[in-house]
Amino acid sequence: MTETRYGKGQYIFREGDPTEYFHIVKEGSVKCVKSSLDGKECTLKVLMPGDLFCCDASAFDGASHPGTAQPMGDVSVLRMKKDAYFKMLRANPDAAMEVIRYLGTRLNEAQEKAKVLALDRADQRLASLLISLAERSGVPEPNGIRVSVRLTRQDMANMVGVTTETAIRIMARFKKARLVSGTAARLVIRDLPKLRLLAST
């Protein structure tokens, strides 16, 4: 289990690279991105400390990475050769069960995300994103919940499958309605209950 650091402009691995390591986020956050042939990008998930990645199918059959892992700012990642990882899981039922549980959670998340993408409007999808950001990386503050992950409007757009312009317009509406305030460097969720209402309306 070795520790590796990555910084701005680097990649941990890219879509199509051969899978060699199993990873865990130690510090910072990591973006999982997939892109289509015409250059459009989609951010599947922002991984936080403790999250496993590349623990999945690609590691088994020698397939290549299904997506790109990109550090958001400076990150520190633990990694282990995939053979050692599998050996460890085989020898350690507790670890294996933990990975099963983790993958199950991730699968549920991914399916919930697919549902939102399939059924909801752009503003509802953004509201859902803001809610989960508040829950997963929110820091309570006097007038709301600050999102500790730094996400630009473009990042948010990529996470919910809309254009940057649409994300900007909707966030402007949210700001006017006092649901949120600030931008990437200091995004604050000001009215979580109303966002929840909007997400399911």
Next chain:
Amino acid sequence: MTETRYGKGQYIFREGDPTEYFHIVKEGSVKCVKSSLDGKECTLKVLMPGDLFCCDASAFDGASHPGTAQPMGDVSVLRMKKDAYFKMLRANPDAAMEVIRYLGTRLNEAQEKAKVLALDRADQRLASLLISLAERSGVPEPNGIRVSVRLTRQDMANMVGVTTETAIRIMARFKKARLVSGTAARLVIRDLPKLRLLAST
């Protein structure tokens, strides 16, 4: 491990039900469905024989089912109390590794689906669906690949996040362009290469 049969109009379990069993499809196919508060439905996946379900996180922490499992026609399902399932996995590293591999594959699938929903137009999403149907349940025929799962236009619409009318219109265009023929009872993929081209254009 007991076998249970289900027929039309029944449910194997419904969204919100407590999780008691781990399941495997033995015969027939099973729809995994999630619905939103306003009655819209989204079909996450059609499970085929050999597929595991409810093998995921919900089974761990006593959470309820995140979606509904609905038989498509007559199906036969094997099931096992979740406690016995976990005990079995703990005692059997090969089985546990197999479940990890399976969940990883499903997670990749779900993320690929999220990407398609986030980035592609309705016609591209339908083309992607037809491609995966051809691959996963296709039966070669003189003039194409017959899809052995019976899916109405509404089913397809629910699988790619569009309205039934949109699915009907796009399938009509595909039919005119000789990419497909027939409806639910006898859907045939006639030009897989062109569908692949369309899906990535």
Next chain:
DNA sequence: AATAAAACATGACAATTGTCATATTTTGAG
């Protein structure tokens, strides 16, 4: 502090997809 780059913002217009209404055809149960 200066400056280039990135992010944010907004308008005008186009394209896509949804909604609602209404037929027609197909399927399945009795």
Next chain:
DNA sequence: CTCAAAATATGACAATTGTCATGTTTTATT
């Protein structure tokens, strides 16, 4: 075989979202 229900089909129109163009503000680097 008959008949009701479900599925398919199509038109007119509305709503949503994307595209492109352009300008301002913020951020980061020297």
